[in-house]
Amino acid sequence: QKEVEQNSGPLSVPEGAIASLNCTYSDRVSQSFFWYRQYSGKSPELIMSIYSNGDKEDGRFTAQLNKASQYVSLLIRDSQPSDSATYLCAVSAGGTSYGKLTFGQGTILTVHP
């Protein structure tokens, strides 16, 4: 059973702070890792993808991947109220599972002014 676990929320941070979201996965053959943002009543929106160990930065977002520890995280710097949403970690094994995503349960983030 492939599992993706996210840190329990909800997570509340003040505006301007760093929000840290964590995710662990059980399937060692996982190759592709994604963070989606989902606003209430909307579909998930891809914000970051990462495929190799290390950090990947895109604007205020940094994804970190450690395949040995089966751990992926998302840091949001200078958090804004507009970042308040549910963040979903998703993992794909590739190969015959190409395109199939296993999602974590999501972490609700609230950024308060």
Add this chain to the structure above:
Amino acid sequence: SAVISQKPSRDICQRGTSLTIQCQVDSQVTMMFWYRQQPGQSLTLIATANQGSEATYESGFVIDKFPISRPNLTFSTLTVSNMSPEDSSIYLCSVVGGQDTQYFGPGTRLTVL
């Protein structure tokens, strides 16, 4: 990224009836995916729709309950058959873009009474 549309955007149905959800993509794609998001839950993959072949279903989902059609490379339908209140969910179609990234349609919000 692909532009994906779904019809209907929402519907309220009576138990025992069926609903067919349409998904249209603005470019040709090999695989399309159908996900379900139950209230307050994360996304779960229902099946992969391949053009020219039978859909492949994930554990816990069966063709009799969720028949899928894929008549061409830009279109797919998912039918939710013999509905019960437990089928009340958001149903999302998705496609894979470059580097295994996945993009989601706006979703169909289904309520079964």
